Amino acid sequence: xxxxxxxxxxxxxxxxxxxxxxxxxxxxxxxxxxxxxxxxxxxxxxxxxxxxxxxxxxxxxxxxxxxxxxxxxx
Numbered sequence: 609x610x611x612x613x614x615x616x617x618x619x620x621x622x623x624x625x626x627x628x629x630x631x632x633x634x635x636x637x638x639x640x641x642x643x644x645x646x647x648x649x650x651x652x653x654x655x656x657x658x659x660x661x662x663x664x665x666x667x668x669x670x671x672x673x674x675x676x677x678x679x680x681x682x
Contacts, residue, residue: 613657614647621658639681643669 613621617633620626640648648666651657660666669678 613654613661614649616661618662618664621661636681639677640666640669643673643677643681 611620615634615637617630620630637648644667646667647657648668649657649660650667651660669681671678
């Protein structure tokens with residue numbers, strides 16, 4: 609496995625097959641980070657980040673953004 613866990617889709621972290629969905633996941637991460645200036649899945653170490661990605665535990669975008677952008681990132 610190669611890459612930065614902050615941007616890896618759950619299926620990649622679980623060592624499952626890579627697909628187009630994995631790229632869409634990473635795009636959502638980049639969009640979120642552009643809006644908040646930090647990655648959505650936080651953690652004190654890489655293992656904690658990985659666990660939060662796998663559980664879907666992330667910091668949601670603030671409501672100041674449009675409903676369309678919130679839906680796109682979600």
